[in-house]
Amino acid sequence: MAIKWKRKDLVGLKDLSKEEIELILETAKSFKEISERPVKKVPTLQGKTIVNLFFEPSTRTRSSFELAEKRLSADIMSFSGTSTSSIVKGETIKDMARNIEALKIDMIVVRHGASGMPHRLTQFVNAGVVNAGDGINEHPTQALLDMFTLKEKKGRIEGLKVTFIGDISHSRVARSNIWGLTKLGAHVTVCGPATMLPVEIAKMGVRVTNDLKEAISEADAITLLRIQLERQDEPLFPSLREYANTFQINKDTLKYAKPDVLIMHPGPINRNVELADDIADSDNSVILRQVTNGLATRMAVLYLISGGTER
Ligand code: CP
Numbered sequence: 001m002a003i004k005w006k007r008k009d010l011v012g013l014k015d016l017s018k019e020e021i022e023l024i025l026e027t028a029k030s031f032k033e034i035s036e037r038p039v040k041k042v043p044t045l046q047g048k049t050i051v052n053l054f055f056e057p058s059t060r061t062r063s064s065f066e067l068a069e070k071r072l073s074a075d076i077m078s079f080s081g082t083s084t085s086s087i088v089k090g091e092t093i094k095d096m097a098r099n100i101e102a103l104k105i106d107m108i109v110v111r112h113g114a115s116g117m118p119h120r121l122t123q124f125v126n127a128g129v130v131n132a133g134d135g136i137n138e139h140p141t142q143a144l145l146d147m148f149t150l151k152e153k154k155g156r157i158e159g160l161k162v163t164f165i166g167d168i169s170h171s172r173v174a175r176s177n178i179w180g181l182t183k184l185g186a187h188v189t190v191c192g193p194a195t196m197l198p199v200e201i202a203k204m205g206v207r208v209t210n211d212l213k214e215a216i217s218e219a220d221a222i223t224l225l226r227i228q229l230e231r232q233d234e235p236l237f238p239s240l241r242e243y244a245n246t247f248q249i250n251k252d253t254l255k256y257a258k259p260d261v262l263i264m265h266p267g268p269i270n271r272n273v274e275l276a277d278d279i280a281d282s283d284n285s286v287i288l289r290q291v292t293n294g295l296a297t298r299m300a301v302l303y304l305i306s307g308g309t310e311r
Pocket of ligand 1: 057058059060061062133139142266267268
């Protein structure tokens with residue numbers, strides 16, 4: 001592989017090469033080992049300052065980034081964008097970011113409801129920018145931790161069959177995964193009601209189907225996606241019950257999949273809508289492993305973005 005990381009930002013997997021994605025996954029492996037030591041803190045980012053700007057709710061991503069930063073010994077500041085920052089007083093994001101940067105910070109981790117906002121931020125600041133999820137565009141670290149988990153469990157990504165079921169049209173997780181998985185040679189299928197499958201998705205090199213049985217019968221991994229009611233201007237299907245009747249993964253529908261299929265979910269889960277309770281907690285489920293791997297993956301991303309010196 002032997003490539004060097006040269007980017008100052010991580011805004012999406014669309015821009016990354018196969019080799020850059022593989023470098024992050026390889027680097028994450030060594031950070032996972034650190035998280036298994038009795039003393040889990042390393043001085044890698046000592047003296048660096050990271051600001052976490054979350055303009056949308058988050059449990060997993062925010063706690064994972066904050067813990068990754070602390071484990072790397074960075075100094076951190078976190079803002080819940082709209083409620084505790086001066087955005088509420090009318091300050092623009094550009095002014096906010098430049099004022100924060102005037103405090104000599106090194107990196108900004110940002111989540112925002114507007115697609116493209118992290119990319120815009122890279123034009124205003126010299127600090128490294130890491131996208132923690134932007135609108136319906138990308139959630140690169142989620143896809144990286146998903147790929148890390150797939151590789152850990154299946155030993156490879158090339159040739160794997162990975163299916164995404166649910167609200168594909170509003171899913172930044174699906175988009176980042178499609179960019180990443182197809183670059184690494186996986187075969188991706190997306191499945192859901194026709195109203196949740198955007199026409200342009202087929203151009204990303206994926207198989208598109210409304211047939212759940214067809215979507216899961218050969219899959220090595222199935223990722224369930226939450227129905228993002230908060231992003232729907234109009235309902236895209238009659239009711240959650242009807243959606244569950246057709247697309248839920250439960251013990252009856254899972255019979256059509258391989259016995260060793262991995263059940264994945266980026267969270268938050270709407271239990272018994274897209275995924276039945278007992279399957280979410282079954283031996284096939286790697287959902288909590290995804291969360292654990294998110295920490296190592298985000299440590300790797302922060303390390304590489306910071307210039308990747310000593311570990
Ligand atoms: N997977 C994910 O982005 O979860 P949060 O919204 O809780 O961060």
